[in-house]
Amino acid sequence: MSDQAGFTGAGETMSRQLGDFFSLDRPALEQAMAEMGQPRFRADQVWGWVYRQSVDSFEAMTNLPALLRRRLSELYTLTPATVASSQTDEPSQTRKDLLRLADSETIECVLMREPHGHTACLSTQVGCSMGCSICATGQAGFRRDLTPAEIVFQVVHFNRQLARLPEEPRARVGNVVFMGMGEPLLNYQATMAAIARLCDPYGLAMNPRNITVSTVGLPERILALAREPLPLRLAVSLHSPDQEVRQRILPKAGRVPIHELIQACEAYADSHNQRITFEYALIRGVNDSEADARRLVRLIGSLPAHVNLIPLNPTPGSAFQPSTPRATQAFQEVLKRSRIPCTVRHSRGIAIQAGCGQLRGCQL
Ligand code: SF4
Missing domain, CATH: 1.10.150.530 (DNA polymerase; domain 1)
Structure with missing residues (x-):
């Protein structure tokens, strides 16, 4: 009836x-x-x-x-997660929200407002198992994978916040970076299902070229991504051209032979006709010498690549220190002379611990 x-x-x-x-x-x-x-x-x-x-x-x-x-x-x-706390860094127009999920686990996501489009930095896991030495998330351990719904909701949540802004009621998230808590390629199926939803032409209709999957460098999963139809952007945390130094910075991911990783990146670049972004956190006295820069040139010189040089962001308990501005500039000069495009990127929202590697997913 x-x-x-x-x-x-x-x-x-x-x-x-x-x-x-x-x-x-x-x-x-x-x-x-x-x-x-x-x-x-x-x-x-x-x-x-x-x-x-x-x-x-x-x-x-x-x-x-x-x-x-x-x-x-x-x-x-329609509100499967609630805002447990929110911080905004006004100078950089960066907002970090701690979301409480249905099972009371918490994750962080970040919205960066920019004149040319708003970017959401999303989490894919509660915590992370990779234990990278320069990352607060990794030091807190792994709790669980997020579902596609929990990943998608982070964008919906920020779109709702943007829709409330009187000055730009039609504003929406235009770019997504999977650089929040967790390694997206370790939660592969859920991340891909979420991306499919983000790109649904009848829904959020995001351009896949405005979506960056950031990985600590898992060759098998990068090859799987290369077989996907969507031309997503790929960012790889390299941090050193030297196997031993890389493993010191990335204790688990660094076990992967670097040349295997570079081959997977080549395959990705070929399959999607894309430039690979290599993230390189500059750490004083560890990976920031001009000799390191020259080794980096030899390693990635034949790839279509862009290098983001990131002066290290402080994380509690880390023994690493950021490079000096002088060392940063000298490193960049070596890359420039070799015609490798590179940018020195200062993370936004450092004051609210919203920068790269600073997300913890807990109330401090
Ligand atoms: S950098 Fe990424 S992969 Fe490494 S511990 Fe942090 S969240 Fe995990």
Whole structure:
């Protein structure tokens, strides 16, 4: 029996816990609508409200029948994670949010507002198992993988924040970098499912070329990424051209033979006709000499590459110190002379521990 809005069995799920709306992909939403006796275009409407209009309640979906709105509210939540704390660094227009997930685990995500487009830095895991010496997340250990829904929601969350800005109500996240907590290629399936959702032309409609997957360098997974159809940007944390030094900085990832890693990067560059970004944190007296720079040139010189030189960000308990400005400049000069494009990047939001390697996922 159907009620006026075409529902069947109204009330049967009233006592159930609310489902996470973001766990539904589009076919699943269409299926859910069909089970409620709704025509397919209702799924399009709901999808548009959630992903394009950034609403946070079914009540706001004014072109849906009131009974359908009520039914959806009984079944699903549009806010599967809550903001446990939020910090904003006004000078750099950088906001870091600590999100509390349904199981009370917490993750951090960062929004960087820029005149040419807003960038969200997303987490893919609660904690991380890689234990990189220059990263606060790695030092806290691994808790669990995020689901595709939890990854996608971080973008939706920031779009809602942006939509509330009176000065630019149509602003949205235009770029995504997977540089938050966790190693995205160790949560490969969920990360790829989330990316597919971010690029859905009927939803957030992001350009895959504006999505950067940042990895500590796992050759097998980079090769898998090379076989994916979407031309995502790839950033690899290299940090040293020397196997031993790299392993000191990246105790687990550094075990991978560097040449294997570079071969995987070559395969990725070929498959997607892309330039690879190499991240290189400059650490005083460890990897920042001109000889290191020359070795780096020999290692990546034949690749289409860009090097980001990042003066090391402070993380509690780390013995490493950032390079001096003079050493940084000398290192950059060597790369420039060899015609390797490079940029010295100062992380944004250092004051609120939102810079590269500073996310911890806990309230301090
Ligand atoms: S740098 Fe990335 S891979 Fe390494 S510990 Fe931190 S989050 Fe994990």
